[in-house]
Amino acid sequence: MPVEHAERSPAAVVSSFGSRLAALVAVRESQIVLGLDPDPSRLWPDAYAAADRAADGSPASRAAAAVVAHCRAAIAAAGPACVAIKPQVACFERLGAPGWRALADVAEAGREAGLLVLADAKRGDIDVTATAYGQAFFGGTSTPFGDVGGLGADALTASPFLGLDSLHPLLEAARAAAGGLFVLVRTSNPGAEDFQEPADGGTPTLSERVAVAVNALGQLPPEPREPADVGAVVGSTAPERLARMRELMPRAPFLLPGIGAQGGRVEDVAPAFAPGPAYGLVSASRGIVAAHERSGAPPATAARQEAERLRGIAWELARG
Amino acid sequence: MPVEHAERSPAAVVSSFGSRLAALVAVRESQIVLGLDPDPSRLWPDAYAAADRAADGSPASRAAAAVVAHCRAAIAAAGPACVAIKPQVACFERLGAPGWRALADVAEAGREAGLLVLADAKRGDIDVTATAYGQAFFGGTSTPFGDVGGLGADALTASPFLGLDSLHPLLEAARAAAGGLFVLVRTSNPGAEDFQEPADGGTPTLSERVAVAVNALGQLPPEPREPADVGAVVGSTAPERLARMRELMPRAPFLLPGIGAQGGRVEDVAPAFAPGPAYGLVSASRGIVAAHERSGAPPATAARQEAERLRGIAWELARG
Numbered sequence: 064m065p066v067e068h069a070e071r072s073p074a075a076v077v078s079s080f081g082s083r084l085a086a087l088v089a090v091r092e093s094q095i096v097l098g099l100d101p102d103p104s105r106l107w108p109d110a111y112a113a114a115d116r117a118a119d120g121s122p123a124s125r126a127a128a129a130v131v132a133h134c135r136a137a138i139a140a141a142g143p144a145c146v147a148i149k150p151q152v153a154c155f156e157r158l159g160a161p162g163w164r165a166l167a168d169v170a171e172a173g174r175e176a177g178l179l180v181l182a183d184a185k186r187g188d189i190d191v192t193a194t195a196y197g198q199a200f201f202g203g204t205s206t207p208f209g210d211v212g213g214l215g216a217d218a219l220t221a222s223p224f225l226g227l228d229s230l231h232p233l234l235e236a237a238r239a240a241a242g243g244l245f246v247l248v249r250t251s252n253p254g255a256e257d258f259q260e261p262a263d264g265g266t267p268t269l270s271e272r273v274a275v276a277v278n279a280l281g282q283l284p285p286e287p288r289e290p291a292d293v294g295a296v297v298g299s300t301a302p303e304r305l306a307r308m309r310e311l312m313p314r315a316p317f318l319l320p321g322i323g324a325q326g327g328r329v330e331d332v333a334p335a336f337a338p339g340p341a342y343g344l345v346s347a348s349r350g351i352v353a354a355h356e357r358s359g360a361p362p363a364t365a366a367r368q369e370a371e372r373l374r375g376i377a378w379e380l381a382r383g
Numbered sequence: 384m385p386v387e388h389a390e391r392s393p394a395a396v397v398s399s400f401g402s403r404l405a406a407l408v409a410v411r412e413s414q415i416v417l418g419l420d421p422d423p424s425r426l427w428p429d430a431y432a433a434a435d436r437a438a439d440g441s442p443a444s445r446a447a448a449a450v451v452a453h454c455r456a457a458i459a460a461a462g463p464a465c466v467a468i469k470p471q472v473a474c475f476e477r478l479g480a481p482g483w484r485a486l487a488d489v490a491e492a493g494r495e496a497g498l499l500v501l502a503d504a505k506r507g508d509i510d511v512t513a514t515a516y517g518q519a520f521f522g523g524t525s526t527p528f529g530d531v532g533g534l535g536a537d538a539l540t541a542s543p544f545l546g547l548d549s550l551h552p553l554l555e556a557a558r559a560a561a562g563g564l565f566v567l568v569r570t571s572n573p574g575a576e577d578f579q580e581p582a583d584g585g586t587p588t589l590s591e592r593v594a595v596a597v598n599a600l601g602q603l604p605p606e607p608r609e610p611a612d613v614g615a616v617v618g619s620t621a622p623e624r625l626a627r628m629r630e631l632m633p634r635a636p637f638l639l640p641g642i643g644a645q646g647g648r649v650e651d652v653a654p655a656f657a658p659g660p661a662y663g664l665v666s667a668s669r670g671i672v673a674a675h676e677r678s679g680a681p682p683a684t685a686a687r688q689e690a691e692r693l694r695g696i697a698w699e700l701a702r703g
Contacts, residue, residue: 100511103526114528122529129528153508153515157524158531159487164480185508187542188473189572191420195473204477206423208434208449209442211478222507224544224567226574247544252509254546258592269589272578 080218080243080292082284084146084316085341087179093146093374094340094381096181096318098348099134099169100151103158105353106133107362118161127161130154134169137352138176140363141370147179147217149318149346170214179217181318181344185247186233187222193229197236218243220296220318223273230280234293238282243292243316246280248273249308251298251321274311283314288339290316297335299327299345306334313338320346322373329376333383340381347373400538400563400612402604404466404636405661407499413466413694414660414701416501416638418668419454419489420471423478425673426453427682438481447481450474454489457672458496460683461690467499467537469638469666490534499537501638501664505567506553507542513549517556538563540616540638543593550600554613558602563612563636566600568593569628571618571641594631603634608659610636617655619647619665626654633658642667642693649696653703660701667693 078086088094103126113132114125138148148169155166170180186196196219198204203213213236221233221244230246237243249259249270259270267275274295281291294316297308308317317335321327322345335343351373355365398406408414423446433452434445458468468489475486490500506516516539518524523533533556541553541564550566557563569579569590579590587595594615601611614636617628628637637655641647642665655663671693675685 100515103524103528103531111527122526123531125528126524126526126531151512151515153506153512153519156483157515157519157533159519159534160480160484163476163483167479185506185542186473187544188505189570192471192473195420195471195477199473199477199479204423204446206442206446207431208423208445211423211443211446213477222505222542222544223578224507224542225570225572226577226579228572228574228577250509250545252545252548254548257546257548257596258543258589259546269578276577 078241079282079284080237080241081290081316082286083217083241084179085286085289085339087146088341091146092378093144094343094345094377095145095370095374096147096149096344096346097137097141097145097351097370098149098151098183098320098346099137099352100154100348101130101133102154103130106130107136110136121161123158124161127158127165130158131165131168135172136363137366138172138178141351141366142176142178144367144370144374145178147181147344148173149181149183151348152182152184167214170216174215180215181218181220181245182214182216183220185220185222187225187229189225190228190232193232194236197233201236201240201242216242218245218294220245220247222247223276227276227280234280238292243294245294245296245318246273246277248277248295249297249304251300251327255298271311274308277315278312281315288341290314290338290342294318296320299332302331302334305332309334309337316342316344318344318346322347322350329373330380332377333380336381340378343377343381345373345377398561399602399604400557400561401610401636402606403537403561404499405606405609405659407466408661411466412698413464414663414665414697415465415690415694416467416469416664416666417457417461417465417671417690418469418471418503418640418666419457419672420474420668421450421453422474423450426450427456430456441481443478444481447478447485450478451485451488455492456683457686458492458498461671461686462496462498464687464690464694465498467501467664468493469501469503469668471668472502472504487534490536494535500535501538501540501565502534502536503540505540505542507545507549509545510548510552513552514556517553521556521560521562536562538565538614540565540567542567543596547596547600554600558612563614565614565616565638566593566597568597568615569617569624571620571647575618591631594628597635598632601635608661610634610658610662614638616640619652622651622654625652629654629657636662636664638664638666640666642670649693650700652697653700656701660698663697663701665693665697
C-alpha cells in the first residue's frame with residue numbers, strides 16, 4: 064500500500080473513485096444515473112402532503128419538504144435500476160437554506176439506497192475558492208467551532224473555463240474521499256457550439272483541448288476495466304463526437320446527459336462504453352421522473368419502467 | 384415607456400443595471416468592491432462572540448453566525464469607501480444551510496449600507512438549470528406554497544463555457560430586477576492561460592470570442608457614461624490585456640479582481656475606466672479585510688484605511 068495513502072480515510076485507502084464505480088456498475092448491472100431536477104410546481108402528486116411536516120410554515124421550508132419527499136419517492140421507484148443519483152444543485156439552491164438542507168437529505172437518501180451521489184453543480188473558480196467548493200461538496204470544513212460536514216458527494220461536475228489550477232483543489236478534495244470529478248468537455252445544449260467549437264472550424268477545438276487535459280488529470284486504477292477518477296461530461300446528442308472524445312480520453316468515465324428530454328438516444332452512446340461497462344454513465348432526469356406525463360401510468364410505475372428500459376438498453380450496449 | 388416593461392418591478396421600470404451603477408459610482412465617488420470570502424478560521428477576533436447567538440449549537444450554525452458578524456463589521460468599516468460588496472458564494476456554501484442563510488444576511492447588510500450586491504458564484508449551466516440559478520440569485524421562485532424569495536443580488540458572475548443559451552436565462556432574471564451579469568472573460572489566475580488563450584498563440588483567443596459575445600449581449604443605456612448591463616470579469620494582473628478587452632467591449636463594465644492578494648495593482652487598471660468612471664469596478668477581498676495582518680492596526684481601522692486608499696487611487700485614475 065503506498066505510503067502517501069496513510070492519512071486518508073479508510074475509503075480512500077481501499078479504493079479510488081474509478082474502482083468504486085466499476086464495482087458498483089458490475090454489481091447493479093446498471094449505468095443509469097437518476098437526475099433529480101425538482102421543480103416545486105411539478106412534483107409527484109403524493110409528495111405535496113410532506114409540506115405539512117416542514118420545520119416551519121415558510122414557503123421555502125414547505126417546498127423543500129415536498130421536494131425531499133418527491134426525490135425520495137423517485138429514488139425508491141427508479142433507484143433499483145440505477146447506479147447513481149445526480150441532484151441538480153440549482154434546483155435546491157433556489158429554495159435557499161431549506162433547499163440546501165433538502166439537498167443534503169436527498170444525498171443521504173441516495174446513499175441509503177446504495178447509489179453514488181454525483182452533485183451536478185458545474186463549479187469552477189480560482190484556487191482558494193475551489194478549495195471552499197471542495198469543502199462544500201466533499202469532506203467538509205474545519206472551523207474553531209468544530210468540523211462542518213460537506214455534502215459527502217462521490218463526484219462533482221466541474222467547469223474548466225478557469226484552467227487546471229481551478230480543478231486541482233476540487234480533485235484533491237474528491238480524492239481524499241475516494242471521489243471523482245466530471246469535467247465539462249462537450250455539453251449537450253445547442254449553445255455548446257458558441258465557444259466549445261473553434262470559430263474557424265479548425266482544430267483543436269476547446270473541447271478537444273479540455274479532453275486532453277482531463278485525460279492527463281485522472282489517476283488510473285491498475286485494472287483496465289476500472290476508469291480513471293476524472294471523467295468528462297459529454298453530451299449524448301452527437302454520437303460521432305463521442306468516438307472522437309473516447310479516442311482523446313481512453314480511460315475517462317463519461318457522464319452522458321441529454322437522454323430523453325434533450326433529444327439524445329441511449330442507443331447512440333455505444334462509443335462511450337468501448338473500454339468497459341463503467342466507462343459510460345447515462346443520465347436521464349425528466350426522461351425518468353416525468354415518464355408518467357407521457358405514459359399516463361402512476362409516476363412511480365412509469366419511472367421504474369423507464370429506468371429499467373434504459374438500464375436494459377445500456378447494459379446490452381456495454382456488453383456488446 | 385416601452386410596453387414590455389409594464390409588468391416588471393418598479394426598479395426595472397425606472398432603471399437598468401448600468402444606469403444604477405453609474406449613479407451609485409457618481410454619488411459615492413467610488414469604484415471599490417468589497418470582496419467577502421470569509422474563512423471561519425480567520426475572522427476578525429471580535430466576530431467570534433456572535434457564535435453564542437446562533438440559532439442552535441451546531442458547528443455550522445455557530446460558524447455561520449460568526450461569519451455574518453465578521454462580514455457586517457467589514458461592511459461597517461470599509462463600506463463607506465465602496466460601491467458594492469462581492470460575497471464569494473463558495474465560502475458560505477461550505478457551511479451548508481446555515482451558510483446559505485448567512486449569505487442572505489450578508490446581502491441584506493450590504494443593501495442596508497447602500498451598496499450593490501454582486502454575488503460571486505460563477506454559475507453556468509443549460510437553459511432550464513440556468514433559469515433555476517436565476518431564481519436563486521435574483522427574483523425568486525413561484526411554488527404552490529407561495530413565492531420563495533431569491534438572494535436579491537444586483538449582479539451575478541457567470542461562466543460562459545456552455546455558450547450563449549446558458550447566459551440568456553440568467554440575464555433575463557437579472558434584467559427583471561434591473562440587475563446585471565459579469566461574465567468570465569479573462570481571469571486573473573495563472574491557469575487562465577490553459578484554455579482562455581489559444582494553443583498556438585493565434586487569434587481570436589477564447590477570451591476574445593467571449594468578449595465579442597459579451598459586448599453584443601448587453602443592453603445600452605442612452606447615456607454614454609452609463610455602461611451596459613452585461614459586464615466582464617477581467618483580471619487586473621495584465622494591464623496590456625485590459626486595453627485590448629476595452630477595445631472589444633467598449634460599453635461593458637469590467638469587474639477587476641486580483642488587486643492585492645493576487646498581485647494586481649490598482650494603478651494598472653486605467654484602461655478599464657476609459658469610457659467613464661462606472662466602467663471599472665476594482666475588487667479587493669483579502670487586500671482590504673486582511674489589511675490588519677500587514678499593518679498591525681485594528682482590523683476595522685486597517686480595512687477602512689485600505690479601502691479608502693484604493694478608492695482614492697481608482698477615483699483619480701478614472702477622472703484622469
